[in-house]
Amino acid sequence: MNNVLYMAWRYLRFHWGKSVTLVASISLILAIPAGLQVVVEQGGEMLTARAASTPLLIGAKGSAVDLTLSALYFRPPRLERIPYFEVSSFNEKGVNSVIPLHLRFSVGRHRFVGTTVDYFEFRGLTLAEGRGIARLGECVLGSRVAAALGVGVGGYVLSSSGSAFDVAGSFPLKMPVVGILAPHGTADDDAVFGDVKTAWIIEGLAHGHRDITQVNPDDGGVLRREEDNVVANSSVLSYVEITDENIDSFHFHGDPASFPIDAAIVVPRDLKEGILLRGRYQESDRQVQLLVPSEIIDELLATMFSIRDYVVLASGGVGLAALATAILVFVLSIRLRRREIETIRRIGGARQRLNAILAAEILLVLVAGTLFAVCSTLLLNRSAGVLIRLVAG
Amino acid sequence: MIQVQDIEFAYRSGGFRLRIASLRISAGEKVAITGPSGSGKTTLLNLLAGVLVPEAGTIVIDGVGVSQLPHEDRQDFRILRMGLVFQEFELLEYLTVLDNVLLPYRVSPVLIMDEIVRERAEDSVRDVGLGRKVKRFPGQLSQGEKQRVAVCRALVTQPSLVLCDEPTGNLDTSNRDHILQLLLEYSDSSGAPLVVITHDTELLHCFDRVLDSASWESETES
Numbered sequence: 001m002n003n004v005l006y007m008a009w010r011y012l013r014f015h016w017g018k019s020v021t022l023v024a025s026i027s028l029i030l031a032i033p034a035g036l037q038v039v040v041e042q043g044g045e046m047l048t049a050r051a052a053s054t055p056l057l058i059g060a061k062g063s064a065v066d067l068t069l070s071a072l073y074f075r076p077p078r079l080e081r082i083p084y085f086e087v088s089s090f091n092e093k094g095v096n097s098v099i100p101l102h103l104r105f106s107v108g109r110h111r112f113v114g115t116t117v118d119y120f121e122f123r124g125l126t127l128a129e130g131r132g133i134a135r136l137g138e139c140v141l142g143s144r145v146a147a148a149l150g151v152g153v154g155g156y157v158l159s160s161s162g163s164a165f166d167v168a169g170s171f172p173l174k175m176p177v178v179g180i181l182a183p184h185g186t187a188d189d190d191a192v193f194g195d196v197k198t199a200w201i202i203e204g205l206a207h208g209h210r211d212i213t214q215v216n217p218d219d220g221g222v223l224r225r226e227e228d229n230v231v232a233n234s235s236v237l238s239y240v241e242i243t244d245e246n247i248d249s250f251h252f253h254g255d256p257a258s259f260p261i262d263a264a265i266v267v268p269r270d271l272k273e274g275i276l277l278r279g280r281y282q283e284s285d286r287q288v289q290l291l292v293p294s295e296i297i298d299e300l301l302a303t304m305f306s307i308r309d310y311v312v313l314a315s316g317g318v319g320l321a322a323l324a325t326a327i328l329v330f331v332l333s334i335r336l337r338r339r340e341i342e343t344i345r346r347i348g349g350a351r352q353r354l355n356a357i358l359a360a361e362i363l364l365v366l367v368a369g370t371l372f373a374v375c376s377t378l379l380l381n382r383s384a385g386v387l388i389r390l391v392a393g
Numbered sequence: 394m395i396q397v398q399d400i401e402f403a404y405r406s407g408g409f410r411l412r413i414a415s416l417r418i419s420a421g422e423k424v425a426i427t428g429p430s431g432s433g434k435t436t437l438l439n440l441l442a443g444v445l446v447p448e449a450g451t452i453v454i455d456g457v458g459v460s461q462l463p464h465e466d467r468q469d470f471r472i473l474r475m476g477l478v479f480q481e482f483e484l485l486e487y488l489t490v491l492d493n494v495l496l497p498y499r500v501s502p503v504l505i506m507d508e509i510v511r512e513r514a515e516d517s518v519r520d521v522g523l524g525r526k527v528k529r530f531p532g533q534l535s536q537g538e539k540q541r542v543a544v545c546r547a548l549v550t551q552p553s554l555v556l557c558d559e560p561t562g563n564l565d566t567s568n569r570d571h572i573l574q575l576l577l578e579y580s581d582s583s584g585a586p587l588v589v590i591t592h593d594t595e596l597l598h599c600f601d602r603v604l605d606s607a608s609w610e611s612e613t614e615s
């Protein structure tokens with residue numbers, strides 16, 4: 001090894017604590033702004049890509065950001081809900097498709113998305129195993145949900161009830177898993193998909209139970225029998241699982257057109273139709289909004305980028321302060337080593353060689369710090385997607 | 394051979410002035426310099442080493458006018474031709490015993506380290522009884538061991554002049570005798586003059602000549 005580098009290396013190695021601290025400081029100075037840039041850019045790309053592939057969204061009036069994040073990334077919905085009628089009315093307007101999204105329930109900590117089979121085609125979701133939803137009560141798991149729950153095709157998952165204090169009838173439904181989606185690197189990996197009617201069953205708007213018209217009054221369960229109506233008591237339990245034997249007993253109470261959904265994806269036939277639709281909804285005095293998700297995400301990103309700029313500016317300031325401290329450490333270190341430097345000079349060491357050794361020490365620290373910063377930024381670049389999904393839920 | 398003629402030296406900060414009319418040290422001669430503190434012993438050693446440059450007069454070592462050489466050449470001459478030993482050992486704490494011995498080769502481009510040099514360094518460390526401690530750091534050595542390493546460092550370049558500033562000042566009797574023995578043996582075997590500053594009168598009989606710095610013309614300026 002070159003004598004200059006060898007001497008520098010021996011010094012840094014002997015004083016490893018100081019060296020590691022300096023390398024870590026320089027690494028952080030460089031990695032924080034670079035890492036932030038990577039995370040914000042990749043986060044932006046991920047947000048933009050999903051928003052760009054979603055032409056229009058319909059939901060209750062209120063925060064457009066809440067509606068967009070809820071419909072695109074299955075964040076817990078905060079807005080009022082809209083009746084299913086809004087979806088069926090679109091079909092009359094002749095759009096390509098309208099895909100309902102019911103997002104109130106979850107399976108463990110994973111969102112249960114009540115929708116239609118059109119959703120899978122619209123998002124280009126493919127199955128890694130099993131089949132798609134074909135019957136009421138069935139569900140398909142996103143790839144990460146399947147991995148997290150350790151459930152495969154043929155297994156079951158249990159929906160969470162709406163609330164611990166919901167005594168009105170929202171109860172967990174045992175749902176057979178009929179398919180596992182292939183990983184797509186989107187929020188779909190973290191969701192459980194079922195039919196929107198299944199979501200309504202979980203909500204208590206539809207249910208199945210034994211036929212009380214056939215129940216012997218002496219067996220209990222029937223309170224009274226009228227000409228065209230039978231009143232049952234609470235001993236007549238609803239089914240918590242939909243099977244071949246009981247599926248025919250499931251029925252809706254009320255008009256499904258009035259049942260709630262949280263949002264719907266609207267796919268117009270073309271751009272012109274989309275613009276016309278937006279105009280129509282802007283004029284409308286209904287409590288419904290129609291929005292273009294990419295516009296909302298762009299606004300959100302503009303805010304994110306300006307925040308990033310401030311953070312980069314702030315970390316630049318912190319970086320300069322840390323750099324000044326590092327320079328001070330080097331200068332003080334050289335002062336403390338005056339005796340050692342004097343010894344080398346007295347035995348005949350060349351001044352240029354001495355300066356080269358001191359410079360090499362600084363250079364090695366800078367190179368190591370930069371290398372660590374580059375490696376951590378590259379690592380972050382590769383895993384930013386996973387990290388963003390973890391942080392963003 | 395060393396020839397000093399009519400040298401005069403004063404520190405820039407003032408306070409001390411040294412004048413030596415004539416001093417001659419022959420090849421292989423062992424000279425002890427003794428005398429009271431502040432009388433110019435270390436100043437003379439630094440002048441001989443070329444660390445300091447006299448205002449007037451000449452210092453000639455092996456035919457080379459050291460005091461007339463430019464700074465870089467004086468450095469090169471020093472590391473090539475002289476071995477220096479200090480009272481405080483002045484070992485580098487972050488280098489192992491062997492690396493400390495090889496230090497002159499690491500800090501000067503005029504010395505080339507090869508396998509022969511490395512073997513010579515290892516042999517010298519072994520010869521002074523530190524063969525099993527070549528990878529130790531100075532902080533792990535006793536005072537006597539440190540000075541033995543410092544002597545090995547001074548002699549590894551096979552110098553033609555050895556200058557020592559109180560090399561045994563911080564050592565016990567046993568280590569003192571050992572260190573002095575090493576220096577005297579080297580002078581005998583190589584023919585290099587040995588100049589040693591010492592306050593230890595028990596050692597003076599080991600030298601060919603004793604110079605008393607009190608006899609020099611030195612003055613403290615007020």
